[in-house]
Amino acid sequence: MTDAAGLRRRTQEFLAAHPPAETPRADFLSARFDAGLAWVHFPEGLGGLGAPRSLQAVVDAELEAAGAPDNDPRRIGIGLGMAAPTLLGFGTEEQKKRFLKPLWTGEEVWCQLFSEPGAGSDLAALGTRAVRDGDHWVVNGQKVWTSSAHLARWAILIARTDPDLPKHRGITYFLCDMTDPGVEVRPLRQITGEAEFNEVFLTDVRIPDAHRLGEVGDGWRVAQTTLMNERVSIGGMRLPREGGMIGPVARTWRERPDLRTHDLHQRLLTLWVEAEVARLTGERLRQQLAAGQPGPEGSGMKLSFARLNQEISGLEVELLGEEGLLYDDWTMRRPELVDFTGREAGYRYLRSKGNSIEGGTSEVLLNIVAERVLGLPPEPRTDKDVAWKDLAR
Amino acid sequence: MSTTTTARSGPLGAEPDLLYTEEEEALRSAVRGLLADRCAAADVLARTESDRPHDRELWKTLADGMGLAGLLVPESAGGQGATHREAAVVLEELGRAVAPVPYLSSAVVATETLLACEGEEAAGLLAQLASGRAVGVLAVPLATAPGAAPRTVRHEDGALTGELTGVADAAAADVLLVPAGDGALYAVDAADAVITPQVSLDLTRPVATVTFEGARARRLTPDAxxxxxxxxxxxxxxxxxxxxxxxxxxxxxxxxxxxxxxxxxxxxxxxxxxxxxxxxxxxxxxxxxxxxxxxxxxxxxxxxxxxxxxxxxxxxxxxxxxxxxxxxxxxxxxxxxxxxxxxxxxxxxxxxxxxxxxxxxxxxxxxxxxxxxxxxxxxxxxxxxxxxx
Structure with a gap:
């Protein structure tokens, strides 16, 4: 059943029982989850079949060929990419039963309440407090750079539960109801003009202890699962040749001979090669994962992705010449999707500046590669054995 | 194991197999082990200042003992019937050791050139190169890009005359594959050419001048x-x-x-x-x-x-x-x-x-x-x- 042929047959049987053309989208997605065809590597009863992750492609190909609706994964990326693996790894049976299905079908959108104005690269220094009150926790603080907060029903949240312990040890991981009256979401306008992100203010938000994920004080370890999955999902999209940021530049080059110069040609070819090699590196990484040989290479993909996006979009603005002086629209908007490659060259140039900051700055990622992959000595730590409340801030 | 999956079908079309198979990893271990024993940095350095910059003994072990010179050659033509994937693994290890052996020149470039030729002469040479009995070198400057028109020598009455410079590993060659002005490719025994080592930037893959003074030449293909x-x-x-x-x-x-x-x-x-x-x-x-x-x-x-x-x-x-x-x-x-x-x-x-x-x-x-x-x-x-x- 969990080999490729078995899965193909199971998918075909499912499609016969639930013809996409005649089944309402929500019913179809719900039934697909119940049939274990949502994410086949998840356990049975939780949308999966305990099959190898690589076999999801077999299911997806069958469903796509039949014109089946999908769960609009770009809209619910934080839920799928970050909340779900963390719930699977650390959730109670009740939590998994309650949250995973509406997360996957898109009925409930998730966001991530991690970063704070005073805790960016040093996320473990976060100051949002959660204080126990009977079988509830009362949460106060401010989070920032929260995509989808204005659409989200639930959030993954890390908060400080013991300020007397060193910073990594006094953190607990929660599932936060975004409809709680103490949650206030304010748009945070970015250099692109739009507000893709939000600030989230938490004032006496009450979270039942049943919505704690993992042990009290174990939140940093739980959060590592979320963060590793975030970096993989940012750098790990599968693309055809010219599928990323290089695509629009190559198209403009082909369509607009009037814009070509020798300098731009040399730079374009160099970046085209780098983009193609980065694509192949991503493909190799996926093949390693599919073959069950996960390597450390994943930690580096986001670094190349960020640098290339920035350099390519910078080149694109120059290539456009006089049109490069224009911008499509500065209107303050709140888009539903995070879109790195959409709109026009000027937007791409500005938006990609965030690629080396979001999900771990490039500087921090270089430290991680140097220490965890190459085994070089760690940065000197003055905060390791100091109670969080005594740290400089 | 992903040995035979050179093309994966997916929504984005066939994808290359970018991993190493178990056999390729075993090959790597064997080559790395040999080089650790026989190609230490100090020995490589000492050899660069000797009058024999190429390591003939190491080459004999790689080519003859381990059969690595014939990886690209079909078994029917006297080779191992492997592919560029395996040859690439050998080259990774040779690069790691800056090994002074003519593997890329003979087992890849000359061999691949001969694979494009037909006839008994080419087949005979191919078998010799594949078995490691002979080192073959394509007589074009190392800096020549694929598709560029290489410098050629003059062909007259079955003999070649002219001079080529910057030919990698020529000093180790037993046979030279030589493109001539008539558009054909010829084989010349190294003994029939004058090969003069040039003082080279790369001490472990030195280049040489190759001079032909009416050297006897056997035609390999009209399409050099x-x-x-x-x-x-x-x-x-x-x-x-x-x-x-x-x-x-x-x-x-x-x-x-x-x-x-x-x-x-x-x-x-x-x-x-x-x-x-x-x-x-x-x-x-x-x-x-x-x-x-x-x-x-x-x-x-x-x-x-x-x-x-x-x-x-x-x-x-x-x-x-x-x-x-x-x-x-x-x-x-x-x-x-x-x-x-x-x-x-x-x-x-x-x-x-x-x-x-x-x-x-x-x-x-x-x-x-x-x-x-x-x-x-x-x-x-x-x-x-x-x-x-």
Whole structure:
């Protein structure tokens, strides 16, 4: 059943029982989850079949060929990419039963309440407090750079539960109801003009202890699962040749001979090669994962992705010449999707500046590669054995 | 195991197999073990100043003992019937050791050139090269890019006259494959040519002048251009694997050194400025591995789709792009790896006794071999339709 042929047959049987053309989208997605065809590597009863992750492609190909609706994964990326693996790894049976299905079908959108104005690269220094009150926790603080907060029903949240312990040890991981009256979401306008992100203010938000994920004080370890999955999902999209940021530049080059110069040609070819090699590196990484040989290479993909996006979009603005002086629209908007490659060259140039900051700055990622992959000595730590409340801030 | 999966079908079409199979890893271990025993840096260095810069004994073991010279040659023609994927693994290890053996010249470039020829003469030579009984060298300057028109010598009455310079590994050759002005490719015994070593930047793959003064020549094919192009394309594509091995050695040795070396009362590798440089180099090496595997896999698939009896290289197939991408990317990475290794070793890196200079010299020479990165970018401009102004 969990080999490729078995899965193909199971998918075909499912499609016969639930013809996409005649089944309402929500019913179809719900039934697909119940049939274990949502994410086949998840356990049975939780949308999966305990099959190898690589076999999801077999299911997806069958469903796509039949014109089946999908769960609009770009809209619910934080839920799928970050909340779900963390719930699977650390959730109670009740939590998994309650949250995973509406997360996957898109009925409930998730966001991530991690970063704070005073805790960016040093996320473990976060100051949002959660204080126990009977079988509830009362949460106060401010989070920032929260995509989808204005659409989200639930959030993954890390908060400080013991300020007397060193910073990594006094953190607990929660599932936060975004409809709680103490949650206030304010748009945070970015250099692109739009507000893709939000600030989230938490004032006496009450979270039942049943919505704690993992042990009290174990939140940093739980959060590592979320963060590793975030970096993989940012750098790990599968693309055809010219599928990323290089695509629009190559198209403009082909369509607009009037814009070509020798300098731009040399730079374009160099970046085209780098983009193609980065694509192949991503493909190799996926093949390693599919073959069950996960390597450390994943930690580096986001670094190349960020640098290339920035350099390519910078080149694109120059290539456009006089049109490069224009911008499509500065209107303050709140888009539903995070879109790195959409709109026009000027937007791409500005938006990609965030690629080396979001999900771990490039500087921090270089430290991680140097220490965890190459085994070089760690940065000197003055905060390791100091109670969080005594740290400089 | 993914040995035979050279093309995966998916929504994005066939994808290359970019991993190493178990057999390829076993091959790597065998070659690495041999080189650890027989090709230590100090020996390589000492040999560069002897009158025999090539290591004939090591070559005999690799070619004859382990059968690695015939990887690209079908079993029916006296070879091992393997592919460019396996040859690439051998080259990674040879690059890691800057081994002074004519593997790329003979077992890849000359062999691939002969695979594009027909007739008994070529078949006989191919079997000799595959078995390691003879070293073959394509008599064109090492800096010639695939598709470039190489300098040629004059053919008259079955004999060649003229001079070629910058021919890699010519001093180790038993037989030379020589493109002539009449458009044909000839075989000349090395004993019938005058081969004069040139003082070379790369001490472990030295170049030489080859002079023909009415040398007896056997015709291999009337289409030298096609055969030479195919040989140089395979050379360029698999050179990326040598450059990968070289870069990997530079990174590994530098990381090891910086963990041990202490200044200011701490390991030098703990300084963030240096950690970031090494992390960056690691990242580029990871990328180079994907590019090199892609080129090797594309060459392997390309050969399967165009056996020699059907006329050699299909023009403009996927392997052309894969090779050009690999060569446009590999040389700057390998050179930077060697330059960073030298700088981060500090004073010791500048000394003759430390082996890092052997790697720098090989990396810089490799950046010219079979066309510079810039030449390969120009080729890509044509291949992927991004034309110059």
């Amino acid at each position: 251009a096609g055969a030479v192009r195919r040989g140089l394309r395979a050379g360029a594509g698999l050179l990326a694997s040598e450059q990968l091995g070289l870069a990997d050695w530079c990174l590994t040795e530098t990381v090891r050194h910086l963990k041990e070396r202490k200044q200011f009362n701490r390991p030098v590798g703990g300084f963030q400025a240096l950690k970031h440089r090494l992390a960056q180099l690691w990242l580029e090496t990871v990328h180079l591995r994907a590019a090199a595997r892609n080129a090797a896999d594309a060459l392997a698939s390309s050969t399967l789709s165009a056996p020699p009896e059907q006329g050699g290289t299909p023009v403009g197939d996927g392997a052309d792009v894969a090779v050009a991408v690999a060569q446009a990317y590999a040389a700057p990475v390998a050179v930077r790896a060697a330059e960073e290794a030298l700088q981060l070793h500090g004073g010791i890196g500048m000394t003759w006794e430390h082996p890092v200079h052997l790697y720098l010299k090989r990396a810089k020479a490799d950046s010219l071999a079979y066309g510079t990165a810039g030449r390969h970018r120009e080729a890509l401009a044509e291949l992927v339709a991004l034309p110059a102004p």
